[in-house]
Amino acid sequence: MKAFITLVFITVTLATYAQTKYSNEFMNIGVDAAALGMSNAVTASTKDVNAGYWNPAGLVNLEDRQLALMHSSYFANIANYDYAAFAMPLDDRSAFGISLIRFAVDDILDTTQLIDDQGNVNYDRISLFSTADYGLTFSYARKLPVQGLNYGVNAKVIRRIIGDFANSWGFGFDAAIQFKTDNNWEFGVMARDITTTFNSWSYDEEAFERVQNAVEGQNQELPETTEITIPKLQLGVAKTYTFHYDYTLRAELDLNMRFAQNNDIISTSFASINPALGFEFGYIDMIYLRGGVGNFQNELQIDNSESLSFQPSFGLGFKYNGIHVDYAFTDIGDQSVALYSNVFSLKLDFSIFR
Template identity: 30%
Template sequence: MKVKLFWLIFSLLIFSLVYSDNSKYAGEFLRIPVGARALGMGGAFIAIANDGSSFYYNPAGVAISEDGLLSFMYSSHFGGIADPLASFFHFGFIKSVQKVGFALNWVRLSVDNIPNTPDFTNIETPIDRENLVKNYNGGSFFSDVEDAFYFSFSREFKFNINFGWSRYKVPVSLPVGINFKLVNQKLGFEKGTGFGFDAGVMFRFSMDDFLQRGNMGDVSISLVLKDIGKTRISWSTRREHFVESTLMFGISYTLPVNFINSKITFAYGSQNSYLTDKLYGIEYGYRDLLFVRFGKNIENLTIGAGLKVDFFIVDYVFLLHDLGPVHRVSGSLIIDKILKKL
């Protein structure tokens, strides 16, 4: 009954969005976090963004990610890994040419076997609507498939800053990047398409240089604006929805723990659109080989782990949700390292 009720409510929400003028939650699948490593840190990855999920958290990070990085991810939402209510995929590639980082990424959210329910939204009494949903026996089914293709361009600029009160200059790194994205949604017989872009910047420096002391760690401060000017999605029903712009801020601090060959990264992030989310994360890495992560995203706690062996990286995260557990597995292959071994 719980699953049945979920599907009925889900289908009503979808139709109320597509056939209404309220586009507050338009393109909501674009806000689903990408990458098991990032989500293991509660999504507080805006100031880190140096792996295959960099395009999502901060396109500037494409320039500082591994060159020739092929990334993939699978996520089961609200159910078991083999039989989820919804599935989320990601596939992408990063390559650097003439000091410019390029990335191509594809994300897809798919939901199958959604009951095609009558429109109960005109029923005035909430109790009557609830009874109609509970007693509905079902009928035909439809699917919801939502795709987004990201084309990212990024470059890292390096220079020195004289802070004035000191006689020394501090080397800093300033990666900047931009996403162009194509959105394609199919809900039953209805189709929606849209085009938008994001921009991001990072400000990175070493505390060793800033304080003139060793083993003080590294700092990164980032700012991202997603869906600049709002991303318009045009439906075959001749209606238009607009994805609200999102402002994201992040800061991270990585501290080396040399006596056990480890690093600890603390991260904070916030994102503001129609909601304001606070994101917190921590990652412990041993010899750049084994990783353990914890995070907090809105009201949910996350826990994750990772393994990096030469050219192969795999990450896993578990998120407990009211509608059921969410399992996410992502992996990467560093193609350039593989080619060098051949």
């Protein structure tokens, strides 16, 4: 049974690449527990090292170098998601950042050679492999001559590996702007994969043949060698309120748009729109309480009726002398499908050493 499950997993995974019209969904999970606790509604207000992911235009707000780290596990600790980023101001008008994401399932049993040509079972022939996705992003941001208006761009390199069965390289670009008014209104636009991101796959035919022959009746051709990640557009508006000097409240509404029809709450043949709403309550710029709701989906039921599902999130944060520790309780699906995960992230502002 274990051998069969493993072989079907590999076969279905590889076959999926031949059918998909967009890919690299691991790049849409999100980074930074502070943002995840707000249901990813930070497009307009992000302004630290993590802005390289959410909206690179926000990097111009950096006053010193920053380092960010994050780890989370999904699907009952089967999949590990790790993130590291560094950013720094170049001068008083521009900034640079670099980040790396790894999403992987490690130590998968390869039982394709468990049974030899004579039908003998040899457990020594079992090996382990990993399926891992990597995203390396280079970010640049600059202030424009208009007061409060900034722009940013990302160049992304995608590397995907499925053991010795298949691997791919991909390249893509993002573009973004942010605008802040004098009365603390903030606006943001993030266009992901604006040129469409192409992944070019190569396969080990010998390894793939083992999968084809190991499952009886399976003899499909090699999948297509190219994946396409279609563009996505994120629009955000945020407002920060201050009460009695010590208390702050930041609220943001984002609209996440895909140029494809799916189960989003607003869906047409041209585009689908999914809203996300996030809140952050702060006390003396040290303790933060966060919450949000997003990923609204129209789910088709057995009786052909539709029900609305959504993804709530919750988070906490603590900041002291340039050290930020954040926690989020969230998932990567809606509340009825995926298991919730505990996400922790750390951010270090190098001003602590000054």
